[in-house]
Amino acid sequence: MMLDGLARIGSSVRLGLMALGISARTFFELMIATGSLWRRPRLVSDQVHFIGNYSLVIIAVSGLFVGFVLGLQGYYTLNKYGSEQALGLLVALSLIRELGPVVTALLFAGRAGTSLTAEIGLMKATEQLSAMEMMAVDPMRRVLAPRFLAGVIAMPVLAAIFSAVGVLGGYIVGVRLIGVDEGAFWSQMQAGVDVWADVANGVIKSAVFGVAVTYIALYEGYCAAPTPEGVARATTRTVVIGSLMVLWLDFLLTALMFS
Amino acid sequence: MQRKSLDIWVGLFVLLGALAVMFLALKVGNMSSMSFGPSYTVIARFDNIGGLKPRAPVKSAGVVVGRVESIAFNDKTFQAQVTLRLQGEVKFPKDSSAKILTSGLLGEQYIGIEPGGDEKNFAEGDRIKSTQSAIVLENLISQFLFSKAADSSAEGKNK
Numbered sequence: 011m012m013l014d015g016l017a018r019i020g021s022s023v024r025l026g027l028m029a030l031g032i033s034a035r036t037f038f039e040l041m042i043a044t045g046s047l048w049r050r051p052r053l054v055s056d057q058v059h060f061i062g063n064y065s066l067v068i069i070a071v072s073g074l075f076v077g078f079v080l081g082l083q084g085y086y087t088l089n090k091y092g093s094e095q096a097l098g099l100l101v102a103l104s105l106i107r108e109l110g111p112v113v114t115a116l117l118f119a120g121r122a123g124t125s126l127t128a129e130i131g132l133m134k135a136t137e138q139l140s141a142m143e144m145m146a147v148d149p150m151r152r153v154l155a156p157r158f159l160a161g162v163i164a165m166p167v168l169a170a171i172f173s174a175v176g177v178l179g180g181y182i183v184g185v186r187l188i189g190v191d192e193g194a195f196w197s198q199m200q201a202g203v204d205v206w207a208d209v210a211n212g213v214i215k216s217a218v219f220g221v222a223v224t225y226i227a228l229y230e231g232y233c234a235a236p237t238p239e240g241v242a243r244a245t246t247r248t249v250v251i252g253s254l255m256v257l258w259l260d261f262l263l264t265a266l267m268f269s
Numbered sequence: 270m271q272r273k274s275l276d277i278w279v280g281l282f283v284l285l286g287a288l289a290v291m292f293l294a295l296k297v298g299n300m301s302s303m304s305f306g307p308s309y310t311v312i313a314r315f316d317n318i319g320g321l322k323p324r325a326p327v328k329s330a331g332v333v334v335g336r337v338e339s340i341a342f343n344d345k346t347f348q349a350q351v352t353l354r355l356q357g358e359v360k361f362p363k364d365s366s367a368k369i370l371t372s373g374l375l376g377e378q379y380i381g382i383e384p385g386g387d388e389k390n391f392a393e394g395d396r397i398k399s400t401q402s403a404i405v406l407e408n409l410i411s412q413f414l415f416s417k418a419a420d421s422s423a424e425g426k427n428k
Contacts, residue, residue, distance in 0.1 A: 055275070055276060055279045056275070058279050058282065058283075059275050059278055059279045059282070062279070062282045063278050063279065063282045066282065066285075102297045106293060106297070163283075164282075166286070167282065167283060167285070167286025167289075168286070170286050170289035170290045170293060171285060171286060171289045173289065173293055174288075174289035174292045174293055174297075175289075177292075177293075177297055196296070199297055200296075200297070200298065200299050201299070203297050203298045203299060204298060204299060204324070205294050205298040205299060205300045208298065209290070209293045209294050209297070209298045212293075213290065
């Protein structure tokens with residue numbers, strides 16, 4: 011009985027390590043395959059169009075509304091302390107440092123990650139990937155690498171757009187609707203937001219999230235069981251693991267960058 | 270033809286991202302107030318810098334003329350050694366003094382420079398001789414309490 015339990019712990023650790031090893035090996039293969047993409051930039055631009063342009067509307071609209079809400083809530087809280095001039099700073103810092111990269115990555119996992127997983131999972135289920143291998147076309151180079159690079163390019167772009175639109179949303183609510191002084195709104199913001207410490211770190215953060223979310227989506231699709239159920243599970247896992255990974259990485263990066 | 274329109278859309282997407290970063294850097298961040306012109310550093314030693322931070326503004330007559338570059342502890346004099354980077358076109362006489370001031374009641378701290386009357390100006394690496402430390406609220410309160418206590422005990426003796 012006790013030995014059984016011990017064996018179960020052992021096997022779960024062994025399987026966990028194995029999954030980690032396979033995932034790390036796939037990641038390195040993907041990196042090497044991505045390195046040879048400069049010969050076929052067309053493949054990447056197709057995917058940037060698919061991943062980036064089509065996510066633009068949802069990202070921009072979410073950014074606008076997050077900015078609206080930050081403007082309203084921030085005003086109510088700051089107003090209690092008579093410091094509503096700091097509204098611009100509050101909106102800009104929370105968007106650039108945290109909300110921009112994180113919310114964009116979560117939406118990105120839901121909008122682009124799932125479609126990547128489903129696409130590649132179905133390619134695998136219908137044996138298209140095997141067919142490519144038969145024709146001596148490496149699916150890693152032809153299918154996975156362009157999508158990976160496109161995700162890594164699109165994610166910081168989307169996060170920057172999210173933050174910029176969010177700041178404008180905060181401006182619309184704070185200055186136009188509520189009536190915070192416009193000069194104080196922008197000048198406090200400029201005094202408090204540092205280009206390198208805040209804006210550049212936000213961009214780095216979103217690039218890291220882009221790598222994580224895109225890789226998880228591709229890996230889940232690539233390793234999905236080749237059945238309809240397997241693809242469905244892989245899609246779910248993309249969202250769950252991707253979102254958790256983003257939040258965990260965010261904590262880690264925040265601790266490293268802003269301590 | 271379809272290929273071309275797709276490329277245009279991708280180009281627009283990336284351009285939009287670059288514009289957003291530009292907006293964040295210039296309008297939201299402090300990129301526009303950064304000076305890339307010539308500059309020089311001077312050193313000031315303070316007994317207590319309070320809550321002064323690197324990159325805090327250096328002002329004279331309320332106008333920003335530079336930034337605090339670094340803050341270190343000098344273990345020879347047991348003082349805080351603050352390096353100030355001033356804009357190259359702004360010259361101060363050699364006997365100017367530096368004070369640590371607070372903007373507003375509880376605002377951020379900055380360094381104020383009061384120009385002196387010397388004919389020579391600061392050069393790269395010079396030290397500001399006369400400095401005034403930050404006001405620490407606790408010290409102020411304890412001074413106030415001490416003087417109160419001294420007053421009341423003096424009154425008690427007189428009676």
